[in-house]
Amino acid sequence: MGCGASAAPEAPPEPPAHDRSKDKKADGRLEEYQARMKFLDQVPLMKRLPKDEHPIVAEACEACEFQPGDTIIQQGNSGDAFYVVRSGEASVHVNTNAGREQVASLKGGDYFGENALLRDEPRTATIIATTRLLAFRIRRDKFQELGLNLKLQFANRKAVGGGMKMPSKSKPPTPKSPDDIELITTALQSNENLATMTTLDSARLQSFIEVMWKEEVQAGERIIVEGDLQADYFYVVASGEFQILVDADASAEDSLNQTDKVVNRVAPGGSFGELALLYFVPRAATVVAATEATVWVIDRGNFKNILMKVSDSKIKEYVRYLxxxxxxxxxxxxxxxxxxxxxxxxxxxxxxxxxxxxxxxxxxxxxxxxxxxxxxxxxxxxxxxxxxxxxxxxxxxxxxxxxxxxxxxxxxxxxxxxxxxxxxxxxxxxxxxxxxxxxxxxxxGRERPERVVPGAAAGCLAKDRPRIKRSDLKRVGLLGCGGFGAVELWEHLKSGQTFALKAISKGYIVKTGMQESIMNEKYILAMTNSYFITKLFETFNGTQTLYFLLEPCLGGELYATYIRKGLYGSERHCRFYTSGVVFAFEHMHQRRIIYRDLKPENLLLTEEGHLKLTDMGLAKFVIGKTYTTCGTPDYFAPELIASTGHTNAVDWWTLGILTFELMSGRPPFESAYPMQIYAKVTKGISKVQFPPAMKGNCKNLIEQLLKNDPVERLPMKPGGVQNIKQHKWFSDFDWEAAENLGLTAPYKPTVKSKRDLQNFVARKEDAPRHLEYIDPGNGWDKDFATSY
CATH class of the missing domain: 2.60.120.10 (Jelly Rolls)
Known part of the structure; x- marks a missing residue:
């Protein structure tokens, strides 16, 4: 071998056959593990877990196999496992009065039974393998053994319709030919969602048609943009065609891109946008003209005014009595x-x-x-x-x-x-x-004595209380995020006392016309003084943000607590928490305040486990009736949907919904689509199947609260709130001790100190985008601050 020459490297020795077999097995395990991760990433419940917990879930998955004809789950049986289909197919069957019928089919990537990881509830369908089927299975006991139920992050259900004071812009009516009237009439009558919202008699139809105007739309024009806050109009297609597109990840500014999915098409005689007639809510889809088109339009303001004409005629009748x-x-x-x-x-x-x-x-x-x-x-x-x-x-x-x-x-x-x-x-x-x-x-013959306006005068915090300055507070950490801003825990530097600081973007307030609503929230918080309602200490006014300084409830949200601790179906817990709501409502109704947004997300626990009602954003001082449609869709009362005016009876309806949810794990009229919820509400509670845990007195109480006629609800009858307190479901409940916080809470949260955030799971990335505030110069917020 010559100088400077290099020898060729020797080939590595061939591994023994048994080592090659190990490598193949390792590759197979890795491939299966990656498949599990991929499937789990598609499951909504798993998206509520921090990403670093997904490998733990993947490890907990069991591989299982079913042969054609095997019943995987049986309707009515209690479920304790969640399944993800790897390959193969299955059919979904539901028992009805007419017998068992197939309603859907499942294939690779589909999943079912995720709620079984959180609570024991009857299966709502039977699932049968139609081919050889491979699946991953996770059992509830394993899920909870790993503590995964305690790490879930839940997106709160959003309220809708609150505070919008910006009138929708309408145009003068367009003259209509007999053919136009026939087309619009047919379109309105065939829209099932409109029929849910109102009685479409001939007088109302004529009134709707009279105020509608015509607009021309160019091909490619976006008539509605997903996420748009200016959602005020309902459309009837006179000519042309529209596509309805949805993209969960698209922003309102860039809704049309290659990822948009066409979910429907609307031809002449069709209609869309009816949810905007009911209340303010950002648009859920983009609607684009596929061709040149013509539409007939009605705005929310005109629509509501027509519905209120019935109420107006009633008021005139009452005046005649007076x-x-x-x-x-x-x-x-x-x-x-x-x-x-x-x-x-x-x-x-x-x-x-x-x-x-x-x-x-x-x-x-x-x-x-x-x-x-x-x-x-x-x-x-x-x-x-x-x-x-x-x-x-x-x-x-x-x-x-x-x-x-x-x-x-x-x-x-x-x-x-x-x-x-x-x-x-x-x-x-x-x-x-x-x-x-x-x-x-x-x-x-003299002028009437000047009347003190309720609310503004009554809603003043005591002037001799110790004042708290914003400059004396130090941030501890994040408690929660919402569409408006964030809630953080802050510590008072001098006393060591901690507070919840709720920050609301002024840009968002002005954008959505909520100025009056925010001022109203401050006055209502100041008017209340109850063990069962979060206490207001101060309000601050920043250049871009308004702040509420509130008492902290470090035990966490009742919503997350129920899910993580599996409390659904416990009568002891449900009675304790609903009694707190009864006391809060009793206090508010005595002050002529209607709450309108009850749900577990708006109920907080103190460190002792007692209940506090929070978030007065939709509460209102009312004598008699009010007409704004607002609240959380799962909790809407029939009179809210019909826009016929409502009283404090809506709060007792929501108590019925809450009781059902705490006992079953879901609201009674639940659906992924608001209009389907409203259709179920209109049919009534008699059409809802109650789970076994809610038979007898519990079922009766819920039925007495969920009466479609507001005056028939239990506390609206002679006897008032006492009708609830004396109901048989509360026969062994000590109301007096509960009112004085003398009852030991059935669940006491772990709270280690006044700075402990462990009962809240909030992420900075959930905080809303900053919406810059430009002062309109009208002084709408000048009286907001109580301290600086």
């Missing part, structure tokens, strides 16, 4: 209209005692249907018979609007039922001031 009450003669026409709008409907049954002789009275009654006996000193002195069809109405108790005199007679219902419109003296005084002062002012 015109017959002599002690109200001093009221101006507009004042009578205010009183009419504040009247609350009540229903009584035979032998119900409406008024008791000798007792103090503060209620005035207008009976428009039914028969009652008037009894003085045990003798019937008159019988009053009211019939709405003939316009015969009767009044009693009107002097209660003047003073707190004792009742001079007893009134007992004689007919099967009696229907009355009711107003209490306090509500009258809040509306117009004392009636006695109004009558005296009218008699003397």
């Amino acid at each position: 015109d017959q009450v002599s002690i109200l003669d001093a009221l101006l026409a507009e004042e009578k209209r205010q009183v009419a709008n504040a009247l609350v409907e009540m229903h009584f049954a035979i032998d119900d005692l409406i008024i008791q002789q000798g007792e103090p009275g503060n209620m005035f009654y207008i009976m428009y249907e039914g028969e009652v006996d008037i009894i003085k000193d045990s003798a019937v002195v008159a019988t009053l018979d009211a019939r709405s069809k003939s316009g015969t109405v009767h009044f009693f108790g009107e002097k209660a609007l003047l003073e707190n005199d004792v009742r001079t007679a007893t009134v007992i219902v004689k007919s099967v039922d009696a229907k009355c419109l009711v107003l209490d003296r306090e509500s009258f005084n809040l509306l117009l001031g004392p009636l006695k002062d109004i009558i005296e002012a009218a008699r003397e």
Whole structure:
């Protein structure tokens, strides 16, 4: 071998056959592991786990095999495992009154039973293998043994419709030919979602058609953009064709790209955008003209006004009743209209005692249907018979609007039922001031005494309280994120006390027209003082942000607690938490505040495990009815959907939904699509199947709260909130101890210190994008801050 030459490297020795076999097995395991990871990445529940936990889940997967005809899960059986289909096919069957029918099929990449990892609930379908089927399976006990249920991050259900004060822009109506009217009429009548929202009688149809205008749309033009906040219009296609596209990852600014998926097409006579007529919500899809097209348009404002005409006619009818009450003669026409709008409907049954002789009275009654006996000193002195069809109405108790005199007679219902419109003296005084002062002012020919507006005056924090400056606070960490901003834990440098600081983007407030709503939230928080409602300490006004400084509830959200701890179906827990809601509602309703957004996400736990109602963003000071459609779709009451006006009865509806959810793990009218929820709500609770844990008294309570007619809900009947407290489901519950926080909570969270964040899982990446605020210069926020 010559100098400088290099020898050729020797080939590595061939590994023994058994080593090559090991390598192949290792490659196979790696391939299977990667397959598991890929499948798990597609499952919504797994997306709620931090990424670094996915390998642990993959390791927990069991490979399983089913032969054609094998039943994988059986409808009605309790489920304790989750499956991901690797290969093969299966059919999905549901038992109905007509027998078992196939509703879907599954193939590789599909999954089912994910809720079984969180709670014990009956399977909702039967799944049968139609070919040889390979799957991954995870059992609940393994999932919980690994502590994965405690690490899940849950996106809260979002409320809709709150505070929008920016009127939708409408255009003058366009003249319509008979063919136009026929096309629009057919389109409106064939839209099932509209039928869910309102009764489409001929008068309403004509009113809708009269205000609609025509617009021309160019091919390729985006008439609706996914994520757009300006969602105010409903469209009927007169000519041309539209494509509906969805891309979960696309931004509103770049909704049309190669990843957009066409999910539907709308031809002439079709319609879209009906959800925008109900409430403010960002658009859920992009709609683009596939050809040149023409559409007929109606805006939310016109649509709501037409629905409210029915309410307006009722108010006029009530004013006619009030015109017959002599002690109200001093009221101006507009004042009578205010009183009419504040009247609350009540229903009584035979032998119900409406008024008791000798007792103090503060209620005035207008009976428009039914028969009652008037009894003085045990003798019937008159019988009053009211019939709405003939316009015969009767009044009693009107002097209660003047003073707190004792009742001079007893009134007992004689007919099967009696229907009355009711107003209490306090509500009258809040509306117009004392009636006695109004009558005296009218008699003397002078101006009415100035009335103190409720809310702004009542909603002031005590001036002698210790003030907290924002500069004296130090950030501890993040508690949660929402579409508005974030909630963080901050520590007071001098006292060491911690607070929850809720920050709301002023840019977002102005963009969505929520200025009045935010000011209202501050006043309502200041008006409340209950163990069961989060306490407000201060409000701050920054250049880009408004801040609420609130008491911290470091036990975490009830929503996440129930999921992670598997508390669904426990009567003990459900009774304890719903009692806290009852106390919170009782406190708010006494102050004429309607809450409107009950859900487990808005219920927090203190470190002792007691309940606190939070987030007053949709709460409102109301005497009588209000008409804004808002709340969380799963919890919508029928009157919210119909936009016919609502009272505090909507809160008792939401209590019924909450009770059902805490006992079953899901709301009763649940669906992935809001309009399907509303259709189920309209059909009523009688169409809902109750799980076994909710039979008997629990089922009865829920049914009594989920009455489609608001006046029939249990606390709206004579007896009020006591009807709930005395219900058999609470027969062994100590309400007095619960009200004074004397009951030991059934679950006590682990809270190590005032700075402990462990019961909250929040990520910076969930925080909303900054929306720059440019001051409009109208001073809308000048009274927001209580401290600096």
